[in-house]
Amino acid sequence: MTNSNQIISASPRIPAAAYALCLCIGLIGANSLALAPIAPQVAASFGSDVPTVMSASAAFGIGTAASALLLAGLIDRFGPGRILRFSLLVFIAALAASAAAPALPAFIAAQGLAGLAAGVALPSIYTLAALASPAGRESDTLGVVLSGWTLSMVAGVSLSAVIADLIGWRMVYGIVVAAGLAAVTGIATLAAKGAAAGRSAPSPLSALRIPGIAPLLCACAAFMASFYGVYGYIGDHLHQGLRLPVSAGGLLALCYGLGFGAAAFLDRWIDRFGPARLLPALFMAVCGIYLLMAAAAASYVALLAVAFVWGMANHAALNVLIVRLAALDPARRGAIMGLNSGVTYLALFVGTTGFGPLYARAGFAALAGLAVVLMLMAALAAGLAPRSSATSRL
Template sequence: MLVLGTATFTMVTAEMLPTAVLPQMSAGLGVAESRTGLLVSVWAAVVVVASFPLVRLVSGRDRRSVIAAALVVLAASSLATSLAPSYGVTVGARLLGAAAVGLLWASANAHVADLVPDRLLARSVAVVLGGATLGMVLGTPLASLVTDAVGWRAAFAGLGVLTLVVAVLVRSVVARRPELAPGSGGDGAADVRAGSGPAAGPAGPGPMITVTVLVGVLLVGHYGAYTYVTRIVEAPAAALPGGMSALLLVFGLASALGVVLAGQFGARTAPALALSAAGTALALLGLVAVDVHPALGAAVVVAWGVASGALPPLAQTLILRLGGPSRRETAGALIPVVFNGGIAVGAAAASLVVADAGAGALPVPAAVLVGATAVALWVGARPWSRPGTAGHAGDGVAAQPSSAEV
């Protein structure tokens, strides 16, 4: 799982790298910073559009090979960006990398669920997503340091080389899913894909789709506010040592703590997701009072980071669990689509609110939106936690390796 976590580190760092090198990259390509910023939003849009078609294209193939090949493509994207002579070439390289990342998220999510028994799913997803969190907390700051020392092109080149190394590790270290292991005969895999046998998932996709939609709405509220976090918490940040950079680092570390906590819930994922959503809603509402005192503002940011940091692993675990083995590829593809869609829609909706009423108007509607999804998630928590509904992704699959073994 640590190797797959390293893969998510490179994926998130690649996605957010233009934000860390924005001035230098804009100057190097001879374009306005607004056009360089578009490289991130275009990336998210491509992930949404490309994930399902690419998952269908590689359906049935060894996921280790799919993940390794997609990492090679992502590495090529980073290396091509480092050598790009113009903005147009950079856009093309980023489109290629975004498509690879859409496939990577879907394949990695599905492969994690195949490798571990259901009781270890939440913890394993948290380990893998820990790499993604580190990509936000450490990856982009490290890239900024490299840029200051030797230039933005070196930052992209270094990421490309690291991604190639991770591709080799995935192919040589990560275990194959059990039905493809030597001697398995493949019969169990056919039963799982057909939805029959003891390892089959739930009778219908309804619960999985319902949770996915609710998570998408939740993310619109959360990311809508987070898009303008530097505007919302200006006052408490100005009063703290290190200013905004320090406060954002605190948020990132708090989010990492949330990921760790999410891995401790095991089969209680559904109620834990509802509670995490409720905590996020309360923290968003608390943003209204961040100007009262710097200590209060910092406390609200920490609470927001912990509560929202737990959301991705809990949501991914529940969606994979509800999909069951029979819909593993679909569930895996839904996850990057809903997260990137939530980011894109949330940022767009927030920009409209800010243009009309300013950033200070964001916390309340964001809190209401997230709070409403928390209530809906809590109502559905009990039926989604029942063994017959959850599909027990690990039951009926023999010789599952533990998370420590992969």
């Protein structure tokens, strides 16, 4: 009996808070991914075109990056639990405004407001995940939280078009609003989590002085730009290049999301081997996947298989990257996670806009080739980041 108790105590359970945070991630991800498949219906209802409607997605991304860079310092001042609760309420209100928007400008403005709320909510979620994780299970706990991106890929991409066809695109946002209210209830016990410093809230940009953060943020920028640059055009490649129906892109996104979720079993190995050692190797693995993607560009079945492995590798790499960043300075996790979110959404903008001209001129395989170059840069930057004692133990 004593041995059994010792084993249990040596392997603490992942806290229930991680699952509530997973739902929060899923909500934000669903909003950022759901517009693309329903954009034709949204455009028709507003008497506009798809490119103009997709400017709402750009507004969401810019709003997220701006608030993450300028406002995430509030997390360290007031505490991540309180900030997350407030930002989620604003996010839900913005989604309700999106569903009720009478005209396209109002819809775009509502999505911009949702981005401002998401830019503070995301670093709050990552900070709370670091605070809630038991010693020795940091990556396992974060892996559960990151599974929210799987929820958003499956529900946000795969189901939004179906829901829009059955009951209209406005109900897509209505359903996310209902899920958001459930999430607010789920995080009620987290409102007091994280000690509020009670001091002035400096800009997260001031955290750039923390030793080791610059190369990790450079790695994050290259990693995210490669993902969004390739993901943003793979659907059009399937439709225009391979002459497949639009639904083919949804199945590929589903494969990616399932791979992202399936990688959760790898998280326990991260804590055993140490994120500082693993991050460059994981970035090189993602680099190899883009090479495979370039070779498989003409085969839909091969791309589905590569997408599944792509999701697994990206899950592991994102997990390790966030663990490394969070360990740099525990007292300033909010600011650090704000920088991470800001860089991520700036990379979304740069990736989708920068990869577009190359795709138009040289095709999809060239995008995978550029992603290979970016991932080599990410691996180099991660290798140059110092291995502090804190990150080595995590």
